[in-house]
Amino acid sequence: MNDCPDIAASEPVFAEPWHAQVFALTVHLNEAGRFTWAEWVARFSATLKRHGLSRDLDGGEDYFNAWLETLEMLLDEAGEAAPEERAEARAEWERAYLSTPHGQPVRLAE
Amino acid sequence: MPHDHHDHPHALLPSDPALRVKALETILTRKGLIDPAALDEIIDTYQNRIGPQNGARVVARAWSDPDFKAALLADATPLVAEMGYFGRQGEHMVVVENTLQTHNMVVCTLCSCYPWPLLGIPPGWYKSDAYRARAVREPRKVLAEFGVTLPEGAAVRVWDSTAEIRYLVLPMRPEGSADMDEAALAALVTRDSMIGTGLARVPA
Known part of the structure; x- marks a missing residue:
């Protein structure tokens, strides 16, 4: 009997593409000097703590939702992505998805 | 194509958080604060080269x-x-x-x-x-x-x-x-x- 998970057959690194995207976005902003990693950890752990008070986080979707919320707050405070701007860009993407025929690449109208 | 019937007439709408991440990427790219190619590079590194x-x-x-x-x-x-x-x-x-x-x-x-x-x-x-x-x-x-x-x-x-x-x-x-x-x-x-x-x- 061997309970050790096999390294080669491990679970996917990111369960959802957006998990990878929000992760990469954060790492990239850190590398570009927008914030230090210690700052990120302090903010992110505060979000996790706040969420964890009301329910158990499962380390998957919950965890990346908390991650995304933290990044949105940080960028809002830095004046780089205000809530209205975010809502507008999100709506643009939603329109693009709803108006693009299935199978075609989805792009924003410039 | 108009005669091509399909379960999804338009592209499938991603989840709310997925759209919010896309929105952030769009805003930051337009402001020149991020390089989309660098994001792909980071994802590739973590997905394929680091483990x-x-x-x-x-x-x-x-x-x-x-x-x-x-x-x-x-x-x-x-x-x-x-x-x-x-x-x-x-x-x-x-x-x-x-x-x-x-x-x-x-x-x-x-x-x-x-x-x-x-x-x-x-x-x-x-x-x-x-x-x-x-x-x-x-x-x-x-x-x-x-x-x-x-x-x-x-x-x-x-x-x-x-x-x-x-x-x-x-x-x-x-x-x-x-x-x-x-x-x-x-x-x-x-x-x-x-x-x-x-x-x-x-x-x-």
């Missing part, structure tokens, strides 16, 4: 080379950097050795700090509230749930990672591995054995 195989190579080398092991335990960061594994977030790497007397186990009670260059992205359970809370409070119980049986009388030490310091466990070299070379040894080193929630595999 527990890196840490396993470090462990196998430490098992094979006593001088390397001594240096690794004294100051791991420059040694693993020489092997090509360095922290993108500038963290300090600390290696803690399991012995018959002491079993080490790593957690991040704050969030999910983890030695990314050596192990890749942490598994879901490492990030869960349950593990983060219980690893410190009842490590032996957690280890038992992972199926880890410790040598009798062994103490358990729990290391709490931070943004600055990431721990890697150097598991004990298993019985029956005396004649193996580094490549064969590396195959015995599991991800969990380097977090301390597992032991190295025993050669078949």
Whole structure:
């Protein structure tokens, strides 16, 4: 009997593409000097703590939702992505998805 | 095509968080604050090039080379950097050795700090509230749930990672591995054995 998970057959690194995207976005902003990693950890752990008070986080979707919320707050405070701007860009993407025929690449109208 | 009937007449709408991430990318790209190609590069690196195989190579080398092991335990960061594994977030790497007397186990009670260059992205359970809370409070119980049986009388030490310091466990070299070379040894080193929630595999 061997309970050790096999390294080669491990679970996917990111369960959802957006998990990878929000992760990469954060790492990239850190590398570009927008914030230090210690700052990120302090903010992110505060979000996790706040969420964890009301329910158990499962380390998957919950965890990346908390991650995304933290990044949105940080960028809002830095004046780089205000809530209205975010809502507008999100709506643009939603329109693009709803108006693009299935199978075609989805792009924003410039 | 108008005559091409399909279940989805338009592209499938991604989930709310997926759209919000896209929105952030769009805003930051338009402002020239991010480079979309760099994002792809980061994803590719973490998805394909960084993983527990890196840490396993470090462990196998430490098992094979006593001088390397001594240096690794004294100051791991420059040694693993020489092997090509360095922290993108500038963290300090600390290696803690399991012995018959002491079993080490790593957690991040704050969030999910983890030695990314050596192990890749942490598994879901490492990030869960349950593990983060219980690893410190009842490590032996957690280890038992992972199926880890410790040598009798062994103490358990729990290391709490931070943004600055990431721990890697150097598991004990298993019985029956005396004649193996580094490549064969590396195959015995599991991800969990380097977090301390597992032991190295025993050669078949």
